[in-house]
Amino acid sequence: MSKKNKRYFLMGFAALVILTAFVIYDRVFNAAPREIAKETTEFSIPADNLQFHFADNQAKATAKYLNRVLETSGSVTELGTNTMVLENRVQVYFLDNPEQDISLGDTISIKGRCVGFDELLLLVKIDQATTIKQNK
Numbered sequence: 001m002s003k004k005n006k007r008y009f010l011m012g013f014a015a016l017v018i019l020t021a022f023v024i025y026d027r028v029f030n031a032a033p034r035e036i037a038k039e040t041t042e043f044s045i046p047a048d049n050l051q052f053h054f055a056d057n058q059a060k061a062t063a064k065y066l067n068r069v070l071e072t073s074g075s076v077t078e079l080g081t082n083t084m085v086l087e088n089r090v091q092v093y094f095l096d097n098p099e100q101d102i103s104l105g106d107t108i109s110i111k112g113r114c115v116g117f118d119e120l121l122l123l124v125k126i127d128q129a130t131t132i133k134q135n136k
Contacts, residue, residue: 047074
């Protein structure tokens, strides 16, 4: 291979590497955020059962539920501005204020993404939640 051909080959290879790096960068840093409310539910489980799975075997439950879309239900035991706790076992973070009038003791079903388990408080954490159904 002549010096001229080697130079063209190296320039083409360098351009290909730069183009590939740019495409990967664009896909990673400019990706659209997930819209959990529009995704299908992968698991439907009561709040107390969900917390039991994590307390019983955290590694197995994390592998099964982490970053998955869940539907869970239970009685509201704590309320905050954009948060609530179901059955003293599942802490739920809403995208914005829930539209319904929710009070302590209401039974509610939510859909959201499981983001992990708080070992200190023994709470399963769910974010990007939306209210599905409410029973007073």
